[in-house]
Amino acid sequence: MLILLFDIDGTLIRTGGAGKAAMEGALRTAFGVDTIRDVVPYSGRTDRAIGLDLLTVHGLAATPENVRRLNEEYLRLLPGALRTRPGTVCPGVAALLPRLADRADVRLGLLTGNTRAGAREKLTHFGLWNYFPFGGFGDDHHDRDDVARAAVAEAGAHLGAAIDPADVWVIGDTPLDVRCARAVGAYAVVVATGWHPIAELHTTGADLVLEHLADETSLPGVWFKAG
Numbered sequence: 001m002l003i004l005l006f007d008i009d010g011t012l013i014r015t016g017g018a019g020k021a022a023m024e025g026a027l028r029t030a031f032g033v034d035t036i037r038d039v040v041p042y043s044g045r046t047d048r049a050i051g052l053d054l055l056t057v058h059g060l061a062a063t064p065e066n067v068r069r070l071n072e073e074y075l076r077l078l079p080g081a082l083r084t085r086p087g088t089v090c091p092g093v094a095a096l097l098p099r100l101a102d103r104a105d106v107r108l109g110l111l112t113g114n115t116r117a118g119a120r121e122k123l124t125h126f127g128l129w130n131y132f133p134f135g136g137f138g139d140d141h142h143d144r145d146d147v148a149r150a151a152v153a154e155a156g157a158h159l160g161a162a163i164d165p166a167d168v169w170v171i172g173d174t175p176l177d178v179r180c181a182r183a184v185g186a187y188a189v190v191v192a193t194g195w196h197p198i199a200e201l202h203t204t205g206a207d208l209v210l211e212h213l214a215d216e217t218s219l220p221g222v223w224f225k226a227g
Contacts (some may be wrong), residue, residue, distance in 0.1 A: 002223065003155045003163060004100060005111035005135070005148075005186070007172035008119055009159045010043070010194020012093050013126050016085030018078065019118070023047075023054065025081070026073035031066075033058050038185065043195050044145060044176030046113035046138030047071070056078050089126050090193040092214030099132045100223060110135025111151040111170055111180070113144060134158040148180035169220070171213075178204040189220070 006012055009019065020042055027033040039051040051070050055062045066125035100106050103111050108131050116137040136151025138144075148170065156163045165185030170177055175192030188206040189197035191213055192198035201209045210218055 001159065001161075001167060002106045002154070003109060003152075003168045004106060004223065005109045005151050005155075005168065005170050006132070007170075007177055008110065008112045008114055008122060010173035011090060011171060011177075011191060012128060013087060013089055013122060014193070015082060015087040015148075016121060018081035018085040018087060019122070020083040021085065022074050022077040023050065026070050027054060027058060028097075029077070030069050030073040031058070031060055033060075044113065044144065044172070044174030046141055046144060047074075047115050047118060048138050048140065049113075049142045052142070071115065075115075075121065077105045078118060078121050079125070082122065087126070089128070090191070091212040092216075093128070096216070096219075097128065097214050101131050103224075106223065107134075107155065108132055109151055109155055109158075110137070111148055112136070113138040113147065115139045135160075144176050144180040145183035148184045149187070152184050152186075165222075169223075173201075175200070175204045178206045181206075187220075 024036045037057050038059055040050060042050055047196040051067055052062045061064055101108055110119060110132045119137060120129055136147040136154060138147060141147045145161055152163050153166055168186035169189060170181035170186050171189045173191050174196055177190055178188040189208045190201045190206045191210045192201055193212050
């Protein structure tokens with residue numbers, strides 16, 4: 001059984017900055033922040049890590065209560081941000097997911113820094129949520145490697161069987177996706193549909209580097225061939 005774990009932002013979809021806009025909007029409406037300091041990196045990181053950094057750099061205590069307030073306000077603002085931003089499904093994704101989902105020997109999951117609720121909101125907006133019955137999310141984890149471990153554990157619980165790392169593929173768009181794949185002994189595929197140029201992705205040690213997911217002939221043959 002093959003387990004394919006997909007990142008969301010930059011891999012499955014591009015939201016036109018809706019997530020960042022909603023997170024920064026939450027700082028304004030929940031905490032009264034007037035000026036956003038655009039110094040916190042988002043790419044490949046968990047929402048928990050991003051939120052903690054945003055609180056800190058804006059002089060707010062990174063307490064559990066403030067983290068909760070920021071996340072709740074972010075989730076309140078996210079649907080509106082998705083509706084007003086020029087988002088899109090990444091090339092090849094809309095055709096690839098139903099083909100993979102139809103296979104009896106493949107299971108699709110998520111491995112994302114988004115919280116579970118944030119992931120549901122984004123993927124539901126683009127009509128993709130129902131392809132992914134399990135996954136690892138950024139609710140409780142600061143480090144993406146821990147999200148990868150949670151995703152593999154959820155895959156095992158979903159299947160009711162131990163997961164062989166040799167059957168796991170992580171599909172993302174950042175160097176951190178490759179790193180977290182290695183943390184669980186999985187294969188790594190990275191695509192240049194996010195914010196990292198393909199030349200940089202070629203330096204990550206990924207098993208496969210692609211411009212996008214639209215060219216099936218460039219994808220791993222084992223994804224389409226029962227074995």
